[in-house]
Amino acid sequence: MMPDDMSRPLVRGGGAGGGAGGGSWGLEATSCEPGDPLIGILGTGDFARSLARRLVASGYHVVVGSRNPKRCSSVFPEDTEVTSQVEAVTHADLIFVAVFPEHHSTLLPLKPVLVRKTLVDVSNGLRMNRAGPSNASLLADMFPESCVVKGFNTISAWTLQVGPRDGSRQVFLCSDHHRAKNCVMQICRRIGFVPVDMGLLSSALDVENLPFHLFPSWHVPVLCTLSLFVFFYLYNFLHDVLHPFVKEGKSVFYRMPVETLNTTLPSVALVMLALVYLPGLCAAFLQLRRGTKYRRFPSWLDRWLTRRKQFGLCSFLCAALHAVYSLCLPLRKSARYALLAAAVRQVSDGVEDAWVDEDVWRMELYLSAGIMALGLLSLLAVTSLPSVSSATNWREFSFIQSSLGYCALFMATLHTLLFGWDRAFQADRYHFNLPPTFVLVLLLPLLVLLGRVALFLPCVALRLRRIRRGWQKNQHVRFTRLNDGVEDVSNV
Amino acid sequence: MMPDDMSRPLVRGGGAGGGAGGGSWGLEATSCEPGDPLIGILGTGDFARSLARRLVASGYHVVVGSRNPKRCSSVFPEDTEVTSQVEAVTHADLIFVAVFPEHHSTLLPLKPVLVRKTLVDVSNGLRMNRAGPSNASLLADMFPESCVVKGFNTISAWTLQVGPRDGSRQVFLCSDHHRAKNCVMQICRRIGFVPVDMGLLSSALDVENLPFHLFPSWHVPVLCTLSLFVFFYLYNFLHDVLHPFVKEGKSVFYRMPVETLNTTLPSVALVMLALVYLPGLCAAFLQLRRGTKYRRFPSWLDRWLTRRKQFGLCSFLCAALHAVYSLCLPLRKSARYALLAAAVRQVSDGVEDAWVDEDVWRMELYLSAGIMALGLLSLLAVTSLPSVSSATNWREFSFIQSSLGYCALFMATLHTLLFGWDRAFQADRYHFNLPPTFVLVLLLPLLVLLGRVALFLPCVALRLRRIRRGWQKNQHVRFTRLNDGVEDVSNV
């Protein structure tokens, strides 16, 4: 059943230090480098140099193949042998191909010596979103008897040189040859990177396109934030700046940089926060209506569900900016001049104290609610940091993201309701017949909170619970049992 | 010495790509998948589906065993074979048991084909803090000739599907069968999770209870914060709100949402910060008194020492909220009305400038000290993020947590002392004969700072240093030598 030659560990003759280690105890058969492979590098560019330096530093023996060995040897670390391409390839067990993909064909003369060797293609695509065949598959077509592994293209020469401190430590690898891929994975780990298996060489195009990605999961949330921002900014401009100018001829354009912005930011923040919890509600109601959880959600809902974190962080950014802008208000000259003018007016009117108790209470309450909401949002933002969330278990994570999240939404809505007080019912707040901004803003959050409360109704909650445990409408009980999946208290 | 059958690597006949990879070089014997195992999954629920999708995406061959293969095959990824339970189990090398634990007994007919196979029990307990035997040990009793591995119960179907981005990447595994556990570990790593070895199957109950944990290390610190909060809030309410109402009939209840809260928060923050450094002092003085470090601390002290980070973060949260509340003060209508009234009064009194130099200095100084304390606390909070602290070495970490921490405590205490100024000695500040809040608050921080200073006294410092290097009171010098442990500049 087991071919003989598989148990034959082919240690390279002159292997470094292989035989020296303790031969008398139990971990013998274990691991990993019975002798380190001699690693070849074709190419003498920045990447080749940094790679050579890194490999040598991790204890590998490196031989560099160059068309012009004499000229290039000076730029490589001392322990590296720089020699002709043929010689390097002949000696090496595993070869990094660090030449531009358009020059891959210049390696064709090396074909005979490359048979059964591992070639690591580190090249990147030159254009974004290329469709054609990947560089790696072209290389594999050129050298069908070699084992081509795609990888390291997401790592810059800079990262190789200074170590994987900034940017990603992940090295995405794919290959049709398991063994070859495994060896490259081990090299990865040993030089301090984290290999990620991307499967067969057919994924090479994806891997080559990876470096061109620019926050793909943020496109929709950021676009959404910007659209809401533009909409609310224009609305507030109309309502608070243009209206007094048109109706009373009062020029208050100075409000645009701070005050209008500061009415816009919380509006965006609250609507975005509601958008974090809306898809979960949609999913729950869809499951309730369908009477099963075994039908896929529409794809827009699926995508939305996976983007909730990004929506939440956009919301937090707006909320935090809103806080700073609000705290800046009393700093401004305009606030100072207005205050002084009010003092003068109060003196000339002979009013000793203009205290309005309702005004005071309204403000104290909505300030406090706002700060609490910001505090909760900060906790949410902190726990969405990768290293923090990875230290929580699933129940903790869902507690924070769901319970704390709804608390934050509730506090933020309360903040806005208290800010509104009874102003929604005062006709003089409806400039140009448009309702004040907070009325528009409150629609969605209140809807989400009501929906959430609806899910707490015992009958609804029970039905949803059963559906999520696998129960299906219109189905025999026995069938339900057959779908005996482990419960998934799904995150939605 | 070595049984024959152990060296026999049983590679599955039709192993994928196993033989193809480079056979001519030195990493041959190394690693990991001479052929990938065929993985079976029993169960067709959410977890089973997500697991199948994930395994297939990582290049594994998956066969799903269902009681109703035809009905279920549509919901699994294309490359998955869905077949009867018997057939799946017969072919597979390793089987994930993804059925509810209460249905484990339905698998008994498969017993003969499960002999010597690995069963991974992914089930969770259904109740919190169960005491009884674990699901995994019950399964092991049912199938004594199979190798049961407990694990994956902390991973949700959602995480399996979208990848280990949110929540923990750790997969806790335990088993009495080393080899089986190792294989599951490798599968873990390959599909992107981090296996954590939890030892023998007797730990299965702990592993099954893991998902029910809800921030166990935070219980005491949060409870402590809340108790202090309630105490100080009531104290401040009595002192600042009820006293003027009772004594002068002045209704200042509007202070409750912001001002009273804002006196309470810094009190909690400072006391909590002192509680971070108190257990270290206790430990040091205990060691000094006992004259040895080789006796265990009482368990409450041990637990306290491990919770210091949580105490510190609670303190930081309160301090940050205090900062935001303070910055909000001039925003409030009440502040505006009070200022206007003061202006009117000043005009009617004919006072040109009411400048009091002492008041000005006091405030500038305590503001500055407070901001510095907040800055230092922020640094401490940032460095307690897992990814930041894991990038520091032990000396750096202890420098930050100890030196910077004491600086923060000193600045915060100074902030409070400057805030107090000479008010602790003014009789009219003692409402209801109760001292002002800051007097109460300062007791513990001053005690901690004094204790710390005491440890700096040369004689004390020397003795402590000797104790921490292993010296023991009342012991022969030779004995001390025998306890020749590597120095532990313990964190306390």
Added chain:
Amino acid sequence: MMPDDMSRPLVRGGGAGGGAGGGSWGLEATSCEPGDPLIGILGTGDFARSLARRLVASGYHVVVGSRNPKRCSSVFPEDTEVTSQVEAVTHADLIFVAVFPEHHSTLLPLKPVLVRKTLVDVSNGLRMNRAGPSNASLLADMFPESCVVKGFNTISAWTLQVGPRDGSRQVFLCSDHHRAKNCVMQICRRIGFVPVDMGLLSSALDVENLPFHLFPSWHVPVLCTLSLFVFFYLYNFLHDVLHPFVKEGKSVFYRMPVETLNTTLPSVALVMLALVYLPGLCAAFLQLRRGTKYRRFPSWLDRWLTRRKQFGLCSFLCAALHAVYSLCLPLRKSARYALLAAAVRQVSDGVEDAWVDEDVWRMELYLSAGIMALGLLSLLAVTSLPSVSSATNWREFSFIQSSLGYCALFMATLHTLLFGWDRAFQADRYHFNLPPTFVLVLLLPLLVLLGRVALFLPCVALRLRRIRRGWQKNQHVRFTRLNDGVEDVSNV
């Protein structure tokens, strides 16, 4: 080619659970512990105890060698065998040497039984920056027939006990014996740490000096921040506090704790931010002038380039403190007294409204620009957290650090320009003939922004692009081809 005895897996006779695991499927040959090694520990100090506890908890069999076994056995976990040194060493496969380095020589009698065994030296140097031979190499000289591995010295007993939660999880290992090192690496991983291969035993001195490092990459940036701080503080003191005192006899020393600090902090922040982007510009212009990227930068530039993140974070800290200080301004008694005095003056002057439109606009604009700059800097700071930046690919990281970074620099410069308005051209702002602070501060940022704009000029940009793809001045085209390195869109 392959010596026979290398394929002989020497499993220890009484190996725990080795034979039980599934023997019938494909992962047989794989991995790691065909039987766990019996681990010996010499020494009974804190480190030895914590290590023993940790190893036992991870399923290892541990035997402790003590000179006084009876006295010490009580402090070790139950499953640990405490016996004489000779006996422990005889049975164990791998021995942790946890005795003070000055007592290493007491182990010499054990020499015969230590032959071919692995010794892990966990000792630390006792002084900082020692030059002499490392403890590990001395140990290796003492026991030339054993395999000495250096490591675990960066791990404290505390970390071993509570698990690698705080501080670093990295265990730096070096040894001349590959196999021995690999086994220690596996033990590392199994007890929850991350082994880092540091190469041969000649690196042991570096490893032993590691725990003495105290933020080496922060020295220059922090020193730079402090120097700028002192310079600007003195300058501002002269300009804003001493000048009115000398010229008009006005004592405004109360400004020192808050106002002078608050003029100093943004100055430091902006200059430091400019210093983040200056080295990249220098590098680009150096490459343009040299006409090649294949000559090393001067070492100061190299070092500066690797410290940019630290410069940026220092800048952010100052900017954040500046924000808090600014927001505190209206809180102060001094602001209140000044405002009241202004109100009284305005009443007595009979001015109804002192509104100055230019003042208002200036302030609204520079506040808004400042908040935006702070927001961008916060984004930069968050993405420089290790766990966040490691989740971005290289293009995303460079987008944030370069594009967003220059945006932040631009907004911060705009903030300062708007703050300055036309005051740079008013003679009465030149106290003691010194220009106002913001004039000094603006020099460097404007220079950097101009330099960056210069690099956008088509001819310059094209040339730089070609150089970065490997083109060299004064070289034959064919030569350029020979330097066929993979493109490195270097980060500079």
